[in-house]
Amino acid sequence: MMPFIDLGAQQQRLRPRLEAAMQAVLAHGCYVLGPEVEALERQLTRRVGVAHCITCASGTDALQIALRALDIGPGDEVIVPGFSFVATASSVALVGARPVYADIEPGTGLLDPKWGEAMITPRTRAIMPVSLFGQCADMAALAALADRYGLTVIEDAAQSFGATQHGRCSGALSRVACTSFFPSKPLGAYGDGGALFTDDAELASAIRLVARHGEARRYHHSRLGMNSRLDTLQAAVLLAKLESFDEEVVLRQAVAERYDRLLQQADIITPRVADGNTSVYAQYCTCVSHREAVQASLAEAGIPTAIHYPTPLYRQPALADPRCRLPACETLCERILSLPMHPYLEAAQQTRVVEALRQALQAAG
Incomplete structure (x- = not known):
């Protein structure tokens, strides 16, 4: 049977580069938050065209981190498409908020802004469109909607790293965006991984705190956080694949x-x-x-x-x-x-x- 996704063919083409990258990590021994993680964040920041990139342990974690950094929780509502992978809605529920489902555009499967507006209530805090199957939802229409009602747009860009909309990269189309480096993604690691993108310096600081145990300085925890870090070996693989x-x-x-x-x-x-x-x-x-x-x-x-x-x-x-x-x-x-x-x-x-x-x-x- 032919493969559904042929990661083996890709690996054969990149094997010398991948092996060199992983060998470098084994040599320096910084397996958590090593220099490759910082190098990857710099490259992703430049590629997407935003001021800040914070890597984390998975795309699902990225969604939860974004919600927590925005202080979205019990009593709040987040509008999500009814058609997506479970992480889109479960991340909302896991922070104590309520996912509110909106319908999609029949031709693309992307969240329909008209349905999104119909779902807004006084409890709505954010809209989380999914950039589905590799392309972005109508982010300009959703941004206008968010501005009108004082909401935040969180792009679930787990499937769209590398896509563009009117010349701008997925990840740079909203206040905060989240992506995944699951192995089957267009840019995939050899395990789980994720990242968040934003131009908002204050939000970037909150994201980094949430992803790192809420630790503002050594053994000083200024807010509740998670343990969500991209492994150095995965960063090395992603750097090799980025080429x-x-x-x-x-x-x-x-x-x-x-x-x-x-x-x-x-x-x-x-x-x-x-x-x-x-x-x-x-x-x-x-x-x-x-x-x-x-x-x-x-x-x-x-x-x-x-x-x-x-x-x-x-x-x-x-x-x-x-x-x-x-x-x-x-x-x-x-x-x-x-x-x-x-x-x-x-x-x-x-x-x-x-x-x-x-x-x-x-x-x-």
Whole structure:
């Protein structure tokens, strides 16, 4: 079976650089907050175009850290899309606040600003749009909405590092943004990792405190914090991968364009990239009827698929809101299907995927 994400192909290309980076960490022995962590934060700051980058242990931690640094907690509400990975909503609940679910734009799966505005109450403190599958939500519209109601926008950019909107980088489009370096992300470590981005010096200081036990100076803790640090070895891996990241983004976009062309020829739905956006295609998704049968047929043909995501957040038992009904979310959850996607996917492999999908859809009726 072909790989869904081929991290092995990437590793073979980068192996000498990766091994040298990890060997350097073993030599100096600073395994926690070593010099590679500081070097990575500097590079990420320059790349994204913000004043401050603070790394942490995971993308999920990044979301919680942002919320805690903004003093969002019990009694507060945060608007999130009903369609996302669980961390978007669970991070809100874990700080004691209430996630309030908004519907998405049918063509992109991104949070719909009109639905977001409809969800605002006197308890609302923030809006957390998700830059889904590699592209950003309408951050200008959401910023205007936030300004009108005195809210903060927190970009959940776990899937969009390297994407742009009207020439500005994901991560630099709101007061604070959070990303993930989980191995399958466009820029992935060899374990968990995350980062936060902001131009706000005061907020950056609060973020760093929250991520480091609230420690203002040695053994002096000025606020409650977490233990959330990016391992030095993971920073070294990310520094090595950053050297090839721009090339891999271009390769991802070429793979997506090829999928677009092949799927359109077969009259199969392709994802829409919103005007002004570029995407890093963390996933490549289509929509199908008879999804279970189609998946089974593709599996028999040796083609892996995934479903991002089969259940709306407001129907997850731990986060349920039984009153919530979001039609675009529910339609997408029922029909979405993710195809193999990585920078080194070959044209012949894509042709095989699309032909097998065409046959599966035809057989399913």
